[in-house]
Amino acid sequence: MTAVRWLVGPDPGAAAARPAVLGAVVGTLLALFMLSPPGRCSGGHLNPAVTLALWRLGAFPGREVVPYAVAQLTGSVFGVWCAGLVWGPVTGRPPVRHASVRADPAWGDAAVLAAEAGVLAGSTLMLAALLASPGGRRVLPYAVGLTTALVIGVLGPLSGGSANPARQFGPALLAGDTGRLWVYVLGPALGAVLGAWLAGRTGLRRPPR
Numbered sequence: 001m002t003a004v005r006w007l008v009g010p011d012p013g014a015a016a017a018r019p020a021v022l023g024a025v026v027g028t029l030l031a032l033f034m035l036s037p038p039g040r041c042s043g044g045h046l047n048p049a050v051t052l053a054l055w056r057l058g059a060f061p062g063r064e065v066v067p068y069a070v071a072q073l074t075g076s077v078f079g080v081w082c083a084g085l086v087w088g089p090v091t092g093r094p095p096v097r098h099a100s101v102r103a104d105p106a107w108g109d110a111a112v113l114a115a116e117a118g119v120l121a122g123s124t125l126m127l128a129a130l131l132a133s134p135g136g137r138r139v140l141p142y143a144v145g146l147t148t149a150l151v152i153g154v155l156g157p158l159s160g161g162s163a164n165p166a167r168q169f170g171p172a173l174l175a176g177d178t179g180r181l182w183v184y185v186l187g188p189a190l191g192a193v194l195g196a197w198l199a200g201r202t203g204l205r206r207p208p209r
Contacts, residue, residue, distance in 0.1 A: 019156035027149030034141035044141070047164040048072050049188030053124040056196030057204075059131055076170030084174070092175065100171035101160035101184070109183050115159035116187025117194065119151055123163070124195025128204035163188055 034044035043060070045051050048069040054060035080098050084091045091098055103112045123144075130136030130143060148163075155161035162168045168184040171177070 019161065020153040023149035023152030023156065023161075026152055027145040027147075030148050031141045031145030034144060039141075046072055046075075046166060047188070048166055049120050049164065049192045050123070050127070052189060053120065053127060053192035053196055056193060057124065057128050057131065057199060059127075072166040073169050076166040077173060078170070080170040080174050097177060098171040098175040100175040100177040101156070101162050101168055102177070103160045103180070104158050107159055109180065112159045112180065112183050113187045113190075115155060116163055116184060117191035119155065119163040120188040120191025121195035121198065122191075123147055124192050125199055125202075125204075128196070128199035128202075132204055160184070165189065 030044075030046070033039045033046075043054070045054065045068070051060060051065055051068045051072070055062050055065050080091075084098065090096060107115075126143060126147065127140075130140045151163050152161045155163075160168075162184045165185040165188055168181060172181045172184070
C-alpha cells in the first residue's frame with residue numbers, strides 16, 4: 001500500500017505511468033522475496049489462488065492450503081492497517097482508499113471476473129511448465145515477478161489488475177469497498193482450478209497431494 005500511497009496521492013506524477021511503475025515495484029519486490037531465505041523456506045507464494053493452483057498441480061500439500069490462505073488474508077488486513085498507522089489518514093481518503101483496486105466503470109462484474117480468472121489460468125499454466133523442469137524452477141521467481149508487473153501495468157487501469165484475493169481483501173475491508181470483493185476472490189480461484197485442469201490435459205500436472 002505504501003507504493004500506492006506515494007504514486008497516487010497527494011502529489012501524483014503522470015497518471016499514465018502509475019500502473020507501469022507500480023507493477024515494476026511490486027514485481028521486483030515479489031521476485032526478491034521469492035529469492036530470499038524466508039521466501040525459499042515458505043515457497044514464496046503470497047497469493048491464495050497461487051497456493052490453490054500449486055496444490056492442484058501436485059506441487060503443494062492439500063493440508064496446507066487453508067492455513068496458507070488464512071495467513072495470506074490475515075497478512076493483507078494487518079499490512080494495510082500498519083501502513084495506515086505509518087502514513088496517517090491520507091491512506092484512507094481518495095484517491096488512495098487503502099490501496100483498494102477498482103475497475104474501469106465500463107467493466108462489469110462478468111468482465112472483471114473473466115479477466116481475473118484468465119490471468120490466474122494463464123499463470124497456472126506458466127507455473128506448471130516451469131515446475132516441470134529444473135531450468136524452469138531456477139527462473140520461476142523472475143517469471144512470476146515479470147508476470148505480476150505486466151498484470152498490474154496492463155490490467156490495472158481496466159479490471160483493477162488484482163489477480164490475488166489477498167491483494168484486494170485487506171484494502172477492500174478497511175476501505176469499506178466490498179461490493180465487488182467477491183469477484184476479486186472468486187475469479188482468481190476459478191482461474192487457478194481451470195489452469196490446473198488445462199495443465200492436466202497437456203500432461204503437465206502431477207496428482208494433487
